[in-house]
Amino acid sequence: MPDQEVLELGEVTLQSGVTLPDTRLAFKAYGSLNAGSDNVIVMPTFYTGTHVRNEGYLRALPALDPSRWFIVSIDMFGNGLSSSPSNTAPPFDGPRFPAVTLHDNVACQHRLLAGELGVKGVALVFGWSMAGCQAYEWGAQFPDLVEAILPFCASARTSPHNQVFLEGVKAALVADAAFAAGDYPTPPEAGLRAFGRVYAGWAYSQAFYRERLHRELGFETFEELLADWERDHLEWDANDLLAKLRTWQLGDISANDRYRGDFEGALGAIRARAILVPCTTDLYFPPEDNAIEAEHMPNAELRPYASPWGHCVASPGRVGSDFLRVLDGYVAELLGDA
Numbered sequence: 001m002p003d004q005e006v007l008e009l010g011e012v013t014l015q016s017g018v019t020l021p022d023t024r025l026a027f028k029a030y031g032s033l034n035a036g037s038d039n040v041i042v043m044p045t046f047y048t049g050t051h052v053r054n055e056g057y058l059r060a061l062p063a064l065d066p067s068r069w070f071i072v073s074i075d076m077f078g079n080g081l082s083s084s085p086s087n088t089a090p091p092f093d094g095p096r097f098p099a100v101t102l103h104d105n106v107a108c109q110h111r112l113l114a115g116e117l118g119v120k121g122v123a124l125v126f127g128w129s130m131a132g133c134q135a136y137e138w139g140a141q142f143p144d145l146v147e148a149i150l151p152f153c154a155s156a157r158t159s160p161h162n163q164v165f166l167e168g169v170k171a172a173l174v175a176d177a178a179f180a181a182g183d184y185p186t187p188p189e190a191g192l193r194a195f196g197r198v199y200a201g202w203a204y205s206q207a208f209y210r211e212r213l214h215r216e217l218g219f220e221t222f223e224e225l226l227a228d229w230e231r232d233h234l235e236w237d238a239n240d241l242l243a244k245l246r247t248w249q250l251g252d253i254s255a256n257d258r259y260r261g262d263f264e265g266a267l268g269a270i271r272a273r274a275i276l277v278p279c280t281t282d283l284y285f286p287p288e289d290n291a292i293e294a295e296h297m298p299n300a301e302l303r304p305y306a307s308p309w310g311h312c313v314a315s316p317g318r319v320g321s322d323f324l325r326v327l328d329g330y331v332a333e334l335l336g337d338a
Contacts, residue, residue, distance in 0.1 A: 004028050004051060004081060007112050015256065018098040022089070025108050026081035027051065027074040029117070030058065031066035038121025043073040044109065044134040046127065047244055048236065049316075051075055056316025057126075060324045063331035064126075072117070074109050076130065078243035085182075085239035094239050095182025101250045102130070106137040114145075122146045124334055125272075128314040129153055129285070130244070133251050136293075139270035140253040148334040149270070152277035152305075152327065153314045155289050157263060158251035162284045165202055166245050172198045173238060182239050189234060195241065196233035197226050205281035207308035267296035274300035275330045279313045279323075303330070 009023040028051040033039065041064065043054050051073035058064050064071060075081040077100045085097035092098060113119040122145050125135040132154025139149045140156075155162070176191025178184055208214070209222070219225040233241070253259070254266035276294055278287040287304045294302040305323055307313045313323045 004075070007116050009108060009111065012104070012108060014098055014104050015101045016099045020083065020088075020092060020098060020100075023083045023108070024087075025074065025077075025083070025112055027072055027112060030071040030073070031069055033070045033118065036120065037118055038123065039068065039070050040113065040119050040122045040124075041069045041071045042109065042113070042122055042125045042135075042138065043071060044105070044125070044127050044131040045074065045076045045079055046129040046131045047248065048232070048241075049131070050079055050081055053316055054131075057324075060316065060321075061328040061331055063328050063335060069123070069335075070119075072113065072119075074112065076105055076134075076244065076247070077108075078240050078247060080237060080240050084237070085243050086237040095242075097239065097243050099250065100243065100247050101255070102134055102137050102247060103141070103253075103256050105247070106134055106141055109134075109138075110142060110145075124148045124150060124331070126150045126331065127152070127154065128316070129311065130248055130251075133158075133248075136253050136270070139272045139274065140259070140266045141256075143269050143271045146272045148273040150275050150277070150327075150330055150334055153279055153282050153285050153311050155251070155285050156253045156267060156293050157289075158249055159284075159286075159289055163249055165284050166249055169195050169198045169202075170242060170245055173241065179238060182242075184238065187234070188238050192233045192236070192238060192241075193230040196229035196231075199233070200226055200229040202283050203229075203310060203312045205283065205308050205310035207281060208310055211308060213308060264296045267293055268298065270297050271299060273334055275334060276300055276302050277327065277330065278302075278304050279310060280304050280306045281308055282311045282313075284311065 007025045012023040013019045054073045125138040132151030135149040135151040136156040172194035173191040176188040178188040214225045254263040259266040276290045278290045294300045
């Protein structure tokens with residue numbers, strides 16, 4: 001079991017109207033809160049990530065310095081550590097786990113920070129992929145609290161094309177007869193393997209495969225790369241993957257009582273300084289979507305990063321990635337250290 005803390009939230013009423021009992025939020029904190037309670041960096045987790053994977057950024061980015069900053073890495077609902085299909089008691093176990101939105105996640109994260117930890121100001125919300133989507137949520141939900149956000153390979157609203165991509169990997173998983181509508185007695189391995197194989201075609205760009213960049217990851221053949229993606233997804237509970245996938249599909253910073261579907265208004269309400277960093281070849285978070293967002297955010301800059309690595313350019317496990325060096329500079333800039 002990874003080293004972590006858990007906040008017991010009790011009953012949480014979700015945006016769906018469902019009340020989830022015995023809700024738990026896992027997290028890990030690094031560093032110490034200062035006298036002003038505002039030296040805080042929030043690091044949500046990404047789709048197949050936990051706070052343990054986020055530690056890759058702490059190792060790679062010197063600007064994320066726990067001797068200066070109080071860094072709180074918070075596990076998303078559905079990732080197996082916070083409340084998830086795999087660890088929730090009936091009647092909300094397995095496929096009966098309710099839909100949880102990014103808005104729900106961030107509302108509970110705020111309860112952790114402002115309530116449990118006594119945070120009075122957030123210097124930065126930082127994250128890749130779904131973690132970056134949560135950075136937008138933080139800026140829109142708590143514009144008076146958040147000073148800066150740095151979402152990379154992410155978006156403020158899940159696009160129609162992104163929705164279709166997610167339906168594809170979902171279909172590959174649930175087509176396995178062993179999935180049994182989510183009530184599987186043993187893991188649906190064929191479906192999990194298929195999920196990983198389909199995902200691999202989207203995680204990198206066409207140029208990545210054309211230029212045989214898989215060799216830089218230690219794989220001689222494409223098949224070796226695909227087998228690695230299979231193994232990675234076999235480690236996950238299928239219902240947990242689908243719960244987070246649903247959260248991803250529901251992503252929209254304006255889908256709440258505050259903004260009532262006014263996406264441009266929600267973007268305009270984000271007063272935090274923001275650097276939006278898409279990868280030019282990301283197949284499901286393309287720069288065009290971030291360009292639209294930046295037009296409506298009063299303090300945002302769009303800084304696309306050109307790379308054939310697609311969405312995976314930002315993986316915390318990539319050793320020697322120039323992207324991480326650039327990202328470190330952006331963190332320092334937003335924290336006032338440039």
